[in-house]
Amino acid sequence: MNTQEILDFIQSRRSMGRLLAPAPNAEQLKQAVSVALTAPDHKQLNPFRFVVLENQALDNLGLALHQATLDKGDTDETALQKAKMLPKRAPMIIACVTDYKNHPKVPEFEQLLSAGAGVQNLLLALQAQGFASVWRSGDLMNSQAVKQFFNLTDNNQVVGFIYVGMAGAELPPRKAVNTDDFLTFY
Structure with missing residues (x-):
């Protein structure tokens, strides 16, 4: 690929909400995570990790989301059922979670940014392998x-749920962005 093809590929990345099987296999996941781990990481602290959920693990996450909905005081049966079914919107979820390290030169916010950069690299690596994805979060x-x-300690957090599979629909191309609205020169 030449430079323009690489830039076009990166700009073509889109979030896909409807995802179907198959999901990446173990070798494809290892390759994608290897790319994710090239994210900037001051002092090489490795402040995040990935947890792959499929099959029963998706159901178990649904139960945790159901409990979280109850814990926040929402007893509406529709909301509870929706929370339980959230993980079933894709054949695989890759959760990114922080694993903060105490370091005098690398505050937690910098480690969180590293995790975010890792997720972006993961999304691009999955796309390069022909998979679609969406980075989901929420309360x-x-x-x-x-x-x-x-199994996160109180000071660590879930950075996001990366839903992965094959595209269930075709999205229109991304609209052009006026970079002048986002760029300032001093």
């Missing part, structure tokens, strides 16, 4: 029930 993802599900 339930750092609830006590979900943090317990991922």
